[in-house]
Amino acid sequence: MKTNGNTILITGGSAGIGFELAKQFSQLGNKVLITGRNADKLKEAADKLENVIPISGDVTSSVSTDQLLAQIKEQHPELNMVINNAGYADVYQLDANVDAFSKASQEMETNYLSIVSLTEKLLPTLLKNENSTVVNVTSIVAYHPQKMLPTYTASKAALKAYTDVLRDTFEDKLNVFELIPPLVNTDFSKEIGGENGIPPKEVADELVLALEKDQWLVPVGMSKEFVTV
Numbered sequence: 001m002k003t004n005g006n007t008i009l010i011t012g013g014s015a016g017i018g019f020e021l022a023k024q025f026s027q028l029g030n031k032v033l034i035t036g037r038n039a040d041k042l043k044e045a046a047d048k049l050e051n052v053i054p055i056s057g058d059v060t061s062s063v064s065t066d067q068l069l070a071q072i073k074e075q076h077p078e079l080n081m082v083i084n085n086a087g088y089a090d091v092y093q094l095d096a097n098v099d100a101f102s103k104a105s106q107e108m109e110t111n112y113l114s115i116v117s118l119t120e121k122l123l124p125t126l127l128k129n130e131n132s133t134v135v136n137v138t139s140i141v142a143y144h145p146q147k148m149l150p151t152y153t154a155s156k157a158a159l160k161a162y163t164d165v166l167r168d169t170f171e172d173k174l175n176v177f178e179l180i181p182p183l184v185n186t187d188f189s190k191e192i193g194g195e196n197g198i199p200p201k202e203v204a205d206e207l208v209l210a211l212e213k214d215q216w217l218v219p220v221g222m223s224k225e226f227v228t229v
């Protein structure tokens with residue numbers, strides 16, 4: 001698919017991988033909408049880039065999502081790409097009394113259910129526009145489970161399965177990509193040795209190349225050891 005001239009929504013675009021994606025896609029000549037919960041941080045991020053529009057909101061809030069959808073319908077009806085990037089993880093190990101249920105609930109809400117909801121609400125817009133594309137950001141842990149991220153691993157495995165079914169369902173009507181980062185050096189990964197991870201730029205570079213080649217599965221760095229393209 002072409003990597004310029006698109007209108008792209010990136011959830012969680014104020015930091016880390018999402019910010020790097022916003023940077024690269026804006027430089028390539030796309031209009032980019034970014035979301036995030038902290039409105040000041042989001043505006044600061046958008047101000048650093050060209051042609052990037054901040055729309056604050058929480059992906060787990062249906063009120064935020066409906067406001068986002070209304071703004072897209074009114075001001076950006078040509079939207080043809082969404083990158084579901086915002087994510088949440090709890091670092092812990094399964095044991096008695098760790099309250100895995102509440103941790104898993106928040107992870108499933110952010111990493112899986114919010115994407116199911118947003119995708120369904122965006123489908124009418126995506127299906128009527130040309131070159132429409134969904135990119136879901138899973139993780140190496142969906143292919144190589146990590147006991148320090150037990151329920152996060154499961155939430156990303158759920159997103160991976162949903163992404164496969166979405167691709168099969170819409171075949172030639174929707175391009176559906178899965179971006180599979182390894183450990184990346186961002187705020188998100190601080191508790192799990194993120195400083196040893198790859199820079200977010202490498203993730204964005206690989207996604208751009210994969211989009212150009214219509215390569216649906218996009219393992220990055222070490223993820224290539226676990227994912228056959």
Ligand SMILES: NC(=O)c1ccc[n+]([C@@H]2O[C@H](COP(=O)([O-])OP(=O)(O)OC[C@H]3O[C@@H](n4cnc5c(N)ncnc54)[C@H](OP(=O)(O)O)[C@@H]3O)[C@@H](O)[C@H]2O)c1
Nearest residue numbers: 012014015016017036037038058059086087184186188189
């Ligand atoms: N870093 C890694 O090692 C790694 C590895 C594999 C996969 N991933 C995945 O890559 C994605 C991005 O991670 P990252 O490392 O770039 O994280 P990050 O640096 O912490 O950035 C997260 C971004 O998402 C936003 N965000 C978080 N929760 C949100 C919510 N509920 N609603 C809206 N926006 C939200 C944050 O802004 P606010 O806080 O202001 O909302 C921020 O813009 C996630 O899906 C993560 O699971 C990361």
